Amino acid sequence: MSVSGKIAIVTGAGTGIGQGVAVELARRGAKVAISYNASDAGARETLRRIEEAGGEALVVRANVAERDEIRSMVQAVADRFGGIDVLVNNAALQLNHQFEHDDDNYDRIMNVNLKGYWQCMQAVVPYMKERGGGRIINISSVHGKRPSEFDAVYAMSKGGIKMLARESAIELAPYGITVNTIEPGAVLVERLMKPQEKPFVPANGAELVEKLKSERPNIRKKFPLGRMGLPSDVASLVCYIASDESEFMTGASIRLDGASMLL
Numbered sequence: 001m002s003v004s005g006k007i008a009i010v011t012g013a014g015t016g017i018g019q020g021v022a023v024e025l026a027r028r029g030a031k032v033a034i035s036y037n038a039s040d041a042g043a044r045e046t047l048r049r050i051e052e053a054g055g056e057a058l059v060v061r062a063n064v065a066e067r068d069e070i071r072s073m074v075q076a077v078a079d080r081f082g083g084i085d086v087l088v089n090n091a092a093l094q095l096n097h098q099f100e101h102d103d104d105n106y107d108r109i110m111n112v113n114l115k116g117y118w119q120c121m122q123a124v125v126p127y128m129k130e131r132g133g134g135r136i137i138n139i140s141s142v143h144g145k146r147p148s149e150f151d152a153v154y155a156m157s158k159g160g161i162k163m164l165a166r167e168s169a170i171e172l173a174p175y176g177i178t179v180n181t182i183e184p185g186a187v188l189v190e191r192l193m194k195p196q197e198k199p200f201v202p203a204n205g206a207e208l209v210e211k212l213k214s215e216r217p218n219i220r221k222k223f224p225l226g227r228m229g230l231p232s233d234v235a236s237l238v239c240y241i242a243s244d245e246s247e248f249m250t251g252a253s254i255r256l257d258g259a260s261m262l263l
Helices: 016-027 040-052 067-081 103-113 115-130 152-175 202-215 231-242
Strands: 007-010 031-036 056-061 086-089 134-139 177-184 253-256
Touching (some): 007 016, 007 067, 016 031, 016 040, 016 056, 016 231, 031 040, 031 067, 040 056, 067 115, 086 115, 086 231, 103 115, 103 152, 115 134, 115 177, 134 152, 134 231, 152 177, 152 253
Parallel strands (some): 007 031, 007 086, 086 134, 134 177, 177 253
16 A cells, blocks of 8 residues: 655644544655644644654645635645645534534534535645546545434534535546545544553554553443544555555545444
8 A cells, every 4th residue: 555655635634633644644655744724733743753754744734714725735735745646634623512503603614624625625636637646535424424412513514525525536537536535433532542642653553452442341332343443543544545556446435433333
């Protein structure tokens, strides 16, 4: 699953899943643009981890709800690295307001989670066409499939991502550009971890998995595999989709939840 030499943009790469994806892509040889909006310290930490692993990266700030900022981000990446091969749409907003969203909060969520994905895709496609193909990977959620007791607007935005990918996959296929969706379940990110645990570092993945299983013996009631997901789980799948080995897969939605949705 080689991504060596590919040029990738990862939005929301200052924290959580985005940070894990950016680090792993760079560790495998991709040149990575670390896109962030508010998490400046997190983006710098992502850069530090990438450089520590011997990778190459660029930190660039952009609010994906703003088309002009997206265009500036994409141009900066193309100018620095010479093009764009991979877009990982990951930046998201989840307010957990259940059904009582006002219009402003509705617009905030949709402008980031759905419109932002669409605008980022529009911005990178011309560069991918120039290079004869590309990979667009949209991070969605199982909440786009399964109803829950919180945040209907967030779930609406995640459900829309699937159809955005399917329609785009058809339109962009003649240009060698694939569009796929990953639907993670619950993922352990920094705010849920103990200080000594590093969920996005592949090197300690096996040790951390066993530790999580032993510390949470009742978790199989929700997760048949015995643990929640890690950013590194999502990152590994992203790297496969970003590689040449996945060239025949497009318009797919891949659930990555340890079988939790089956219960």
